[in-house]
Amino acid sequence: MRRDMGHLVYLAIVLSLAIALISMALIWQAPDTKEPSMAEQTDYALPPPTMASDVPLQAVLRGRRTVRAFAPRPIALTDVAQLLWAAQGITSDRGLRTAPSAGALYPLELHLVAGEVEGLPAGSYRYSPRHHRLRLEVPGDLRAAVAATALQQDWLAQAPALVVAGAVEARTMVKYGERGIRYVHMEVGHASQNLLLQAVASGLGGATVGAFNDARLKHLLKLPKAELPLLILAVGHPR
Numbered sequence: 001m002r003r004d005m006g007h008l009v010y011l012a013i014v015l016s017l018a019i020a021l022i023s024m025a026l027i028w029q030a031p032d033t034k035e036p037s038m039a040e041q042t043d044y045a046l047p048p049p050t051m052a053s054d055v056p057l058q059a060v061l062r063g064r065r066t067v068r069a070f071a072p073r074p075i076a077l078t079d080v081a082q083l084l085w086a087a088q089g090i091t092s093d094r095g096l097r098t099a100p101s102a103g104a105l106y107p108l109e110l111h112l113v114a115g116e117v118e119g120l121p122a123g124s125y126r127y128s129p130r131h132h133r134l135r136l137e138v139p140g141d142l143r144a145a146v147a148a149t150a151l152q153q154d155w156l157a158q159a160p161a162l163v164v165a166g167a168v169e170a171r172t173m174v175k176y177g178e179r180g181i182r183y184v185h186m187e188v189g190h191a192s193q194n195l196l197l198q199a200v201a202s203g204l205g206g207a208t209v210g211a212f213n214d215a216r217l218k219h220l221l222k223l224p225k226a227e228l229p230l231l232i233l234a235v236g237h238p239r
């Protein structure tokens with residue numbers, strides 16, 4: 001009798017283990033159909049850029065002016081995508097971009113500090129030119145904190161979006177040594193002018209800001225050790 005009970009207990013343990021193993025296998029095999037929630041999502045595909053405009057280049061050049069006052073209106077994700085593409089988008093099969101780069105070494109990195117961008121939670125995102133996507137790096141509205149790093153230029157916090165252009169100087173210095181630093185600084189000018197001109201063509205306005213505390217901005221945006229912030233660009237609807 002005791003022996004039979006022992007067998008039964010043994011059988012029950014084996015059966016439970018088998019059921020547990022089968023359930024775990026089924027869970028692992030089940031396709032993950034759950035869409036990531038807004039809180040979990042970190043990777044965002046951007047709308048493809050438009051390659052046409054009714055606005056003549058000369059009108060755009062003539063219309064560019066530093067804008068430091070913005071209407072309290074969000075900026076569309078299509079506009080943000082177009083601006084980032086104008087600054088650093090890929091325009092050739094070989095990976096060449098909208099802005100020239102010494103030795104095609106591409107030291108620049110763009111960070112979108114989104115405050116009021118339609119369809120995008122507030123946060124700091126890194127732009128991938130190759131994939132035309134954004135990757136969330138620091139969640140939350142960082143605009144006021146960015147303004148505080150920029151010697152309290154509080155108007156920056158009123159822009160719906162900021163673009164921080166950073167650079168990994170080593171990418172260019174590998175080939176050009178110390179002179180590479182000069183090239184990197186020229187490149188950020190090329191890229192930011194592209195963005196500012198695109199802003200005008202899109203009916204937006206923008207400003208370039210060079211006055212900020214490098215270490216504080218780098219810390220705020222969690223930039224890697226090798227990357228330096230070079231310029232802040234504010235964009236939005238002119239007030």
Ligand SMILES: Cc1cc2nc3c(=O)[nH]c(=O)nc-3n(C[C@H](O)[C@H](O)[C@H](O)COP(=O)(O)O)c2cc1C
Pocket residue numbers: 064065066067068153207208209210211212
């Ligand atoms: C490298 C650089 C840094 C600048 N930094 C600032 C800045 O920190 N704050 C600001 O309000 N404007 C800044 N500006 C914008 C200039 O003040 C502005 O371009 C100048 O007054 C000429 O006006 P415009 O851009 O409307 O033609 C900067 C411009 C450049 C090119």
